[in-house]
Amino acid sequence: MKNNIIFFIAVLLCSCGDDSGGGVTPPAVVPEISIISKNVNENPETSELLVEVTLSQSTTEMVSVNVETISKTAEAGSDFESLSTTIEIAPGQTKQTVPITILADDVKEIDETFSVLISGAVNATIKFEMATILIKDFDEAVYTEDGYETASNQAGYNLVWSDEFDGEVLDASSWTYEMGNGCNKDLCGWGNNELQSYSDQPENIKLEDGKLIITALEEPYTSARIITQDKREYKWGRIDIRAKLPKGQGIWPAIWMLGENINEVSWPACGEIDIMELVGHTPNISHGTAHWGNSGEGSQFQGSSFSLSQDFADQYHVFTLLWKNNSMQWHVDETLFHTITTDNTQGFNYPFNNEFFFIMNVAIGGNWPGEPDETTVFPQTMEVDYIRVFQEK
Numbered sequence: 001m002k003n004n005i006i007f008f009i010a011v012l013l014c015s016c017g018d019d020s021g022g023g024v025t026p027p028a029v030v031p032e033i034s035i036i037s038k039n040v041n042e043n044p045e046t047s048e049l050l051v052e053v054t055l056s057q058s059t060t061e062m063v064s065v066n067v068e069t070i071s072k073t074a075e076a077g078s079d080f081e082s083l084s085t086t087i088e089i090a091p092g093q094t095k096q097t098v099p100i101t102i103l104a105d106d107v108k109e110i111d112e113t114f115s116v117l118i119s120g121a122v123n124a125t126i127k128f129e130m131a132t133i134l135i136k137d138f139d140e141a142v143y144t145e146d147g148y149e150t151a152s153n154q155a156g157y158n159l160v161w162s163d164e165f166d167g168e169v170l171d172a173s174s175w176t177y178e179m180g181n182g183c184n185k186d187l188c189g190w191g192n193n194e195l196q197s198y199s200d201q202p203e204n205i206k207l208e209d210g211k212l213i214i215t216a217l218e219e220p221y222t223s224a225r226i227i228t229q230d231k232r233e234y235k236w237g238r239i240d241i242r243a244k245l246p247k248g249q250g251i252w253p254a255i256w257m258l259g260e261n262i263n264e265v266s267w268p269a270c271g272e273i274d275i276m277e278l279v280g281h282t283p284n285i286s287h288g289t290a291h292w293g294n295s296g297e298g299s300q301f302q303g304s305s306f307s308l309s310q311d312f313a314d315q316y317h318v319f320t321l322l323w324k325n326n327s328m329q330w331h332v333d334e335t336l337f338h339t340i341t342t343d344n345t346q347g348f349n350y351p352f353n354n355e356f357f358f359i360m361n362v363a364i365g366g367n368w369p370g371e372p373d374e375t376t377v378f379p380q381t382m383e384v385d386y387i388r389v390f391q392e393k
């Protein structure tokens, strides 16, 4: 009993000893801690990015938190230096910066991202745990004699399907020929008053030297059109298509996609993604366009174009769609020229977070290019070296 009393007094003394100011110390506030997303340029030389970690308010305690980088399409070791550390924010402060080394190269790349994660906060609760760092690339595209080429592996992605067109015959497990003149009920011409009839014959479509070759022939106009409907349908990813395009008045090559639900909701509600379209009287301009909305007056589209100093018929170029949740970005030779997001829908349903299939064709005539004339040289070919679909890991 005596020992217990002494212990009790000792506890009282101890707790009084902390209270030397005479008042009661308020409990320290527990602020919220966040890490802030940022864009950075890939400079010609290695550079330092300062990422900010912020508190919602200052506190009387030392705050600490673990910070680590996570590779995405930007990779530790080649695009930035991996970091895993603990930082402290001193009492009374509300901010600390974390230096991350951004590595330089002279390789043309599509803008890349990595993440910075905070965890294990002491004296704070985590509000925003993940920052996205976008590295913007300004390197020049490098061309070989036959044009531009992209890497067959892409950091941060898995290759989920590709057709390199290396075989003797078109892969029927991926592609279906669409045949005929497009007459459907009382409409003719594939919906755009086009003149061609599509065939599956070698004079119009064949594989040769690792390329898919679609050939447009003069009157009676014939060409080819292939689709992956019900065979290869994808949602989101990076899509690379390397192709050399035809030219001339009235020639209209296209590499494009339609929503797989087209038979249920019809066009354009299903969505259309034109990765590449070219009208042959402007053979140095590739167009990227999205279509959506309701049929008739509710039909919406938004496009942009990319111009070369040469014709797209002179060399191979790579048409890339970077397609993410709620956004799509069009590139030629890894240079961005068009972006569509959910902010662009004009109040209509955004159909692009859905599965789509591919279409490749060369049309002749039609509403946009008009008819061929005496300047048009036949035959005209679209040569496709590869189509590759990558999806984020």
Ligand SMILES: [Ca+2]
Pocket: 042, 104, 105, 106, 107, 108, 109, 137, 138, 139
């Ligand atoms: Ca670069």
Ligand SMILES: [Ca+2]
Pocket: 164, 165, 166, 209, 210, 211, 384, 385, 386
């Ligand atoms: Ca090939």
